[in-house]
Amino acid sequence: MSTSYQSSAEETAPAPENYLTSSRGIASWIFTLDHKRIGILYGVMILLSFAAAGFIALLIRTELLTPALDRAPSGDQYNAWFTLHGAIMVFMVIIPGVPAALGNFVLPLMLGAKDVAFPRLNLMSFYFWLGGAGFLLSTLFLAGSTKVYGVDTGWTLYPPHSIRTTQFASLALTGVFLLGFSSIFTGLNFIVTIQKLRPRAMTWFKMPLFLWAIYSTAVLQVMATPVLAITLLLLIVERTMGIGIFNPALGGDPVLFQHFFWFYSHPAVYIMILPAMGVVSELIAVHSHRHIFGYRFIAWSSVAIAMFSFIVWGHHMFTSTMSPLMNAIFSALTFSVSIPSAIKVFNWLATLYKASISITTPMLYGLAFIILFTIGGLTGLHLGTLQVDIHLHDTYFVVAHFHYVMMGSALMAMFGGLHHWWPKITGRTYSELLGQVSFWLIFIGFNTAFLPQFVMGSLGMPRRYASYPADAGFTGYHIASTIGAYIMAVGFVVMFVCFVQSLAAGRKAAANPWGGNSLEWHCAAPPPHTNFETVPEVIDCYDFHDWRYDAASGGFIKKTTAPGRVPA
Amino acid sequence: MNPLKWMLPPQKSNFAGDVDWLFYYITWVSIFFFVLILVLMIAFVIKYRRRDPNDPPGEGPEHHLPLEITWTVIPLILVIFMFYWGMVGANEMATPPANAYDIQVSAQQWSWQFTYPNAKSDKDLHIPPGQPVVLTMTSQDVLHAFYVPAFRVKNDIVPKKYSKVWFTCDSPGDYQVFCAEYCGTDHSNMRARAIVYESREAFEAKMAILDIRPEGRSLEEHGKIMHTDKGCAQCHITTTPKPGQILLAPSWRNLSRDFGQLREFTDGSRQIVDEAYVRESMRTPSKKIVAGFGPTMPVPTLTQDQEDSIVAFIKSLKDTPEE
Numbered sequence: 001m002s003t004s005y006q007s008s009a010e011e012t013a014p015a016p017e018n019y020l021t022s023s024r025g026i027a028s029w030i031f032t033l034d035h036k037r038i039g040i041l042y043g044v045m046i047l048l049s050f051a052a053a054g055f056i057a058l059l060i061r062t063e064l065l066t067p068a069l070d071r072a073p074s075g076d077q078y079n080a081w082f083t084l085h086g087a088i089m090v091f092m093v094i095i096p097g098v099p100a101a102l103g104n105f106v107l108p109l110m111l112g113a114k115d116v117a118f119p120r121l122n123l124m125s126f127y128f129w130l131g132g133a134g135f136l137l138s139t140l141f142l143a144g145s146t147k148v149y150g151v152d153t154g155w156t157l158y159p160p161h162s163i164r165t166t167q168f169a170s171l172a173l174t175g176v177f178l179l180g181f182s183s184i185f186t187g188l189n190f191i192v193t194i195q196k197l198r199p200r201a202m203t204w205f206k207m208p209l210f211l212w213a214i215y216s217t218a219v220l221q222v223m224a225t226p227v228l229a230i231t232l233l234l235l236i237v238e239r240t241m242g243i244g245i246f247n248p249a250l251g252g253d254p255v256l257f258q259h260f261f262w263f264y265s266h267p268a269v270y271i272m273i274l275p276a277m278g279v280v281s282e283l284i285a286v287h288s289h290r291h292i293f294g295y296r297f298i299a300w301s302s303v304a305i306a307m308f309s310f311i312v313w314g315h316h317m318f319t320s321t322m323s324p325l326m327n328a329i330f331s332a333l334t335f336s337v338s339i340p341s342a343i344k345v346f347n348w349l350a351t352l353y354k355a356s357i358s359i360t361t362p363m364l365y366g367l368a369f370i371i372l373f374t375i376g377g378l379t380g381l382h383l384g385t386l387q388v389d390i391h392l393h394d395t396y397f398v399v400a401h402f403h404y405v406m407m408g409s410a411l412m413a414m415f416g417g418l419h420h421w422w423p424k425i426t427g428r429t430y431s432e433l434l435g436q437v438s439f440w441l442i443f444i445g446f447n448t449a450f451l452p453q454f455v456m457g458s459l460g461m462p463r464r465y466a467s468y469p470a471d472a473g474f475t476g477y478h479i480a481s482t483i484g485a486y487i488m489a490v491g492f493v494v495m496f497v498c499f500v501q502s503l504a505a506g507r508k509a510a511a512n513p514w515g516g517n518s519l520e521w522h523c524a525a526p527p528p529h530t531n532f533e534t535v536p537e538v539i540d541c542y543d544f545h546d547w548r549y550d551a552a553s554g555g556f557i558k559k560t561t562a563p564g565r566v567p568a
Numbered sequence: 569m570n571p572l573k574w575m576l577p578p579q580k581s582n583f584a585g586d587v588d589w590l591f592y593y594i595t596w597v598s599i600f601f602f603v604l605i606l607v608l609m610i611a612f613v614i615k616y617r618r619r620d621p622n623d624p625p626g627e628g629p630e631h632h633l634p635l636e637i638t639w640t641v642i643p644l645i646l647v648i649f650m651f652y653w654g655m656v657g658a659n660e661m662a663t664p665p666a667n668a669y670d671i672q673v674s675a676q677q678w679s680w681q682f683t684y685p686n687a688k689s690d691k692d693l694h695i696p697p698g699q700p701v702v703l704t705m706t707s708q709d710v711l712h713a714f715y716v717p718a719f720r721v722k723n724d725i726v727p728k729k730y731s732k733v734w735f736t737c738d739s740p741g742d743y744q745v746f747c748a749e750y751c752g753t754d755h756s757n758m759r760a761r762a763i764v765y766e767s768r769e770a771f772e773a774k775m776a777i778l779d780i781r782p783e784g785r786s787l788e789e790h791g792k793i794m795h796t797d798k799g800c801a802q803c804h805i806t807t808t809p810k811p812g813q814i815l816l817a818p819s820w821r822n823l824s825r826d827f828g829q830l831r832e833f834t835d836g837s838r839q840i841v842d843e844a845y846v847r848e849s850m851r852t853p854s855k856k857i858v859a860g861f862g863p864t865m866p867v868p869t870l871t872q873d874q875e876d877s878i879v880a881f882i883k884s885l886k887d888t889p890e891e
Contacts, residue, residue, distance in 0.1 A: 074814065075753050147814050154750050160727060161710040161752050164864070248728035254711060255726060289618060290626030297636050319713060319748075320724050321731045324662045328655045335647040339640060346639040349605060352612035354628030359617065367609060374605050378598035385650045387583075387657030388591050391720040394713060394748040458575045458591070460717025462748045465756035469744060515625075549621040 018427065022529040033119035036527060038126055039105030040425070043418075046093050046101050049133065050411075053088035054492065056081050061449075061485040064478045067470040078466035080150030084140070087155040087172065091179045092133050094406055095268060097414045098275035099221075100125070100186050103214050106421055107190060109520035109527060110208050112199050112536045117192040125185035128178050136175030139168045154464065156261065157232075159246040159254045163239055170239050177232045180225045183271070187221025190214055201538035205299070208518040208541045209285075209292065212299040213278025216306035220267045220274070224310070228264035231257065255320055262313035270309040272406055274302055276369070276413030277344055283366030283416050284348050286516040288355035291542045294347035301340035308337045315384055319393045327386055334384040341377050345370060360514070361435030365416025368443050369409055376404030379454065394464075397457025400450045408446055415442075415495070422499070423513045427526040428506030429554065434498035441491030448484025452477035510555020515547050521556075572596075580743060580764075581719035581735040582700075586657050588720075590650070597646055661721065664734035668702035675705065675712035675725045676866040678754035679799025680745065688778035689869050691797050693745060693762040695737055696771040702734040708866035713749035716762050724749055740766045753816065754802055779871055791881025794874050795820075803865070807890050817865065818858050824885040832859045846879055 019036045029037060060081050063071045072078040104122065108115050116122050139151045151172045153162040162169055194215050198207070234245050235257070244250025246257040285292040292298065314322060314330030322330075348370055357363065379401045383389050392398060423429055456477040461468060468474050512521040518541035523532055539546075547556040572595055576588050616626060671693070672683040682703075683689040695701055705714055707727045714733055715722040723733045747758035765771035781790045795801050803817035826841045834857040839845055849856060853865035870878070 069756070075756065076814075079750075079753065079755070152752065156750075158711055158750070161750070164710060164862075165752065248726070255729075288616075288626060289623070290628055291630045293628065294631050294636060296631070318658075319722050321726055321729060324659050327658060331655060331658075332651050335651050338647055339644055342643045343636070343640060345605065347636075349608055349612070350632075350635070351628070352609060352616065355612070355616045355626035356618045356623050357613055357616050357626075359613070367613070370609065371606060374602055378602060381594050381598065381647065381650055382591065384647075385590060385594060385654030387587055387654045387661065388594065389654075390658060390661060390722050391587050391591075391717070393722055394715075394750075455575055460577050460715075460744070460746070462715065462746045462756075464750040467756045469759070472744060544625040551621070 016524065017528060018524065018526040019529045020427075020526055031123070033115070033123055034529065035104050035108050035115045035119065035122060036425075038122050039101055039103075041126055042096060042104060042129070043101040045130070045133070046097055049088050049092040051492075053085050053093060054489065056085040056088075058485055058489055060085060061482040063466060064468075065482050067468050067475055069467040072466060074148065075466045076148040076152055077150075079152035079154075079464070080148050082464060083152055083154050084150050087136060087176065089406070090155055090268070090272075091176050092129070092136070094272045094410050094414075095179075095183055096129060096186070097272075097411070098279060098417065099190065099214055099217055100129070100182075102279065102414065102417045102421060103190065103275060104186075105425060106520055107193060107211065107214060108197070109424075109523060109531055110211055110518050111193065111197050111202070112519045112532055112538070113193065113197040114530050114532070116189050117196055118189050121185050121189050125182045125189070128182035128185065132175045132178030132180075132182060134175070135171050135178060138175075139172050142168050142171070156265075157235065158261075159235065159238070159252070159257050160248060162235065163247045170236055173232045173236050173239075177229055180229045180232070183221050184225045187218035187225070190218040191222065194218075199535060199538050205296065206538060206540065209281035209295065209298050209302075210275075210278035210518075212302045213274045213281070216302040217271050217274045220271050220306050220309065224264045224267035224271070227260060228268075231260040231264070255317070255322070258317050258320055259313070262316045266313040266316065267309045269405065270305055272410045274305060276410040277302065279413040279417040279420070280348065280366050280369045282516070282518070283362050283413075283420055284351050285542050286420070286514050286544075287360055287363035287366065288351055288357050289515055289544055290351060290355035291540075291544075292347075293350040293353070294343075295542070297343050298347050301343045304340040305337060308333070308340070312337055315389075318386060318389045331384055331386045335381075338377065338381065338384070345374055345377070358514070361432060361439055362416050362420035362514070364436060364439045364443075365412050365419065368439070369412050369416065372404050372408030372412060372446070376401060376409055379404065392457060394462055395457035396453040396461045396463055399463050400453035400457060403450050403453070408450070420514070421520070422502070423509030424520060424525045424527070426503060426506070427509050428502045429509045429513065430498050430502035430506055434494060434501065438491045438494035438498055441494060442488050445484045445487030445489075445491055448487060449481050450484070452480045452484075456481075507554070510550070510553040512547065512557070513555040515544055515549070515556040517541050517544050517547065577717045579718075580739050580741065581721065581737050583657070583661060583735060584718070584720050586660075590653050590657065593653075594650055661734070662732075664702040664732060665700050668700040668734055669696055671701060671703050673703045673705035673714065673725070674708060674869070675714070675747070675758075676708035676799065677710065677752055677864060678747070678758040678802045680758070680760040681799070681869055682760075683869065684775055684778065686775055686778075688775065690778050691799060692760050694771060694774050694778075695762060695764045696768055697740060697764055697766070698736065698738050700734055700736045702732060705731050705733065709864065710751050711749045712747045712751050712758065715746045715748035716743055717746070718743045719762070722748055737764045740764050757802070779874065781873055781877065787877045787880035788884040790874075791877035791879070791884075794870075794878050795881060798868050798870065798874070798878075800868070800878070806885055815861075817861060820882050821885045821890070824882050827883070827886070833857055834859055834861075843879060843883075846882060847875065850875060850878070
């Protein structure tokens with residue numbers, strides 16, 4: 001196999017055709033079946049949604065600067081803010097973030113395939129996402145009788161409140177229902193793609209760890225999301241037809257809803273974190289320039305996490321009036337998830353041992369993931385322990401814990417992956433300086449925002465409060481948290497500038513800027529429409545010995561490339 | 569001396585010591601592993617940093633089974649202890665003793681009603697010192713949760729279902745009660761006080777005067793106090809609504825002006841506002857819903873005198889100046 005044509009063609013010949021230039025016009029994008037373009041469509045929409053939900057987070061943090069309800073227009077409007085912030089971030093950003101945006105782009109490349117197994121289903125999944133987002137966001141422009149824009153159910157949609165509320169909850173429910181189907185289609189597509197489109201020589205244990213993570217995630221998406229869909233339908237039926245399922249006033253059981261909801265939404269936490277862990281395995285290995293440590297343990301722990309995640313949903317309900325026996329069972333099962341998570345962290349750490357570590361922007365995100373996920377995971381021990389959870393449940397301790405897991409871990413990995421594959425996706429390099437500045441702003445801002453929330457929570461500050469007692473000692477922590485949120489916002493603005501600058505004036509990127517060896521680094525940047533001209537040879541994707549640094553292109557080239565063919 | 573003491577509120581119940589001990593144990597384990605991971609990471613990143621782009625790849629080991637087993641087994645042992653102690657403690661919290669003092673709790677959007685064995689009730693929780701107290705709780709509308717950080721107790725409150733919380737408190741004082749389960753518009757203001765008395769006698773003295781209108785207080789005055797004490801004020805304002813103001817329920821000032829006039833209800837029926845209508849609406853709030861509002865009002869627990877006071881207060885609003 002040879003990849004020399006890429007390196008040699010770069011500076012001498014006119015740029016070869018790639019997926020961005022292979023066809024032109026609006027129609028070539030909105031009807032595209034190319035997994036790379038669909039990945040881009042997802043990526044752009046997800047980043048826009050992230051910006052919107054992030055802006056709402058700033059509104060929330062601004063309201064909480066002072067104990068009184070003085071900045072939000074009303075308590076109801078505040079409630080709608082945190083509902084939308086949560087619903088957009090969970091259903092529109094984090095769940096599709098890594099799999100549908102990055103995964104869509106990278107997965108077929110890593111497999112050496114031309115596309116995913118079902119390109120049309122892939123496009124349909126994107127339009128389901130768009131439709132779901134439309135329904136969910138339409139509530140922003142409709143005010144119910146209380147003159148509040150948005151819905152006030154909380155993203156958890158607990159009845160009876162979600163049934164009694166006068167706002168347009170059914171629209172939001174329909175939106176989440178469609179987003180769920182988008183997720184199911186993506187999962188189904190990726191399972192089949194990984195099962196059937198692997199090159200003959202790529203056995204399961206030769207796959208990049210990112211694919212193990214995506215595969216485990218896809219199984220969760222296909223098996224758990226239908227339960228959410230059914231639950232939402234029941235809720236819509238109850239709201240519109242008055243059939244008693246969850247509302248006690250009609251003979252229903254609101255705790256049953258919580259079981260159904262968390263039966264999906266706990267696996268959903270792993271739908272968010274598993275692909276992120278897959279990204280981190282790639283970041284750590286490639287930027288450490290060393291074979292990943294404990295490949296099989298990392299791979300199997302993904303599968304173990306996916307399996308355990310189905311039987312721990314009750315830990316969201318320790319104070320929901322479940323019986324003490326059920327609580328004890330769910331607490332024990334919950335701790336079982338902590339073990340594979342710990343195994344992953346230790347294996348990443350061991351990968352750094354005797355490595356050759358480049359401190360690049362993606363690597364900073366990878367290392368930050370390990371730190372923040374460790375904090376998020378360890379504080380999960382407090383919440384899994386029954387008696388301690390009773391004190392901490394529904395306080396800011398929980399808010400801090402899940403932000404460390406979802407924002408600090410899942411989104412940090414997503415942004416790490418974005419920087420990692422950016423040169424491959426766009427064919428452009430970005431400013432390492434701007435990348436690192438934005439990373440440090442986000443990392444410092446994040447910790448300033450969420451570390452104080454642990455203490456606030458253990459001191460007793462309940463979550464979802466628009467106002468709080470001035471004499472309980474919460475105010476200082478809230479101020480620190482708000483300052484952190486603003487610092488983070490500045491960091492994201494710098495990141496935006498960095499990417500715009502790269503697109504406008506970035507240098508042409510090398511095909512393999514980091515020295516990685518999984519198959520996506522073997523094709524051109526940006527990849528041609530059909531990805532690979534010939535079926536690439538399958539090798540150990542964590543063995544980096546075949547590549548050497550080439551200063552002229554600013555990336556790595558195969559050692560087998562004849563020196564004369566590369567411009568010096 | 570405990571360097572982590574600032575992380576938890578003062579210990580004011582029989583459970584607080586156990587909960588805090590377990591919290592500190594888990595926190596110290598967490599700090600140990602966090603520091604270990606952070607220090608190793610920083611050390612590796614410094615020691616094994618890539619100095620030149622032409623450096624060869626790192627040559628560390630690819631796997632090491634004894635190491636994998638070590639970091640699987642040690643955390644496993646540590647979490648088994650967390651699970652066990654947490655379960656034992658939670659079971660104790662779920663099992664009220666036989667001699668506990670019974671208080672009924674009714675939660676509603678967005679106020680509390682605590683009813684004592686003498687059938688009297690109040691918006692605040694009064695607690696006899698040193699005796700176990702068991703709260704039997706139910707909700708009138710949506711989910712709520714009873715939470716007192718100083719006592720470390722919390723449990724959800726579900727409509728048509730009874731849940732319990734119990735504790736013993738020896739320290740006289742005034743503690744914050746929160747609603748910890750999101751319950752809509754005014755969730756963050758659904759707070760009450762938990763007052764622990766100096767002595768049994770002081771507690772009994774308070775019990776004796778609950779729900780009783782003090783000598784010399786007029787019905788109107790008492791009604792005004794009941795307006796806040798019984799939670800009416802969470803939705804019913806006593807001023808003239810400003811243009812564009814969002815109302816959760818009809819203004820009582822408008823109601824007092826409407827006496828003798830027709831009111832229209834959501835089912836299309838109409839009635840002339842009089843005292844009988846006002847009393848009926850307090851006893852069966854969902855029967856006649858004023859057009860433009862929802863059926864959200866819970867049934868208040870009122871003595872005859874309290875009902876009379878509230879009616880008198882409403883009627884008096886027509887002639888009193890706005891505040």
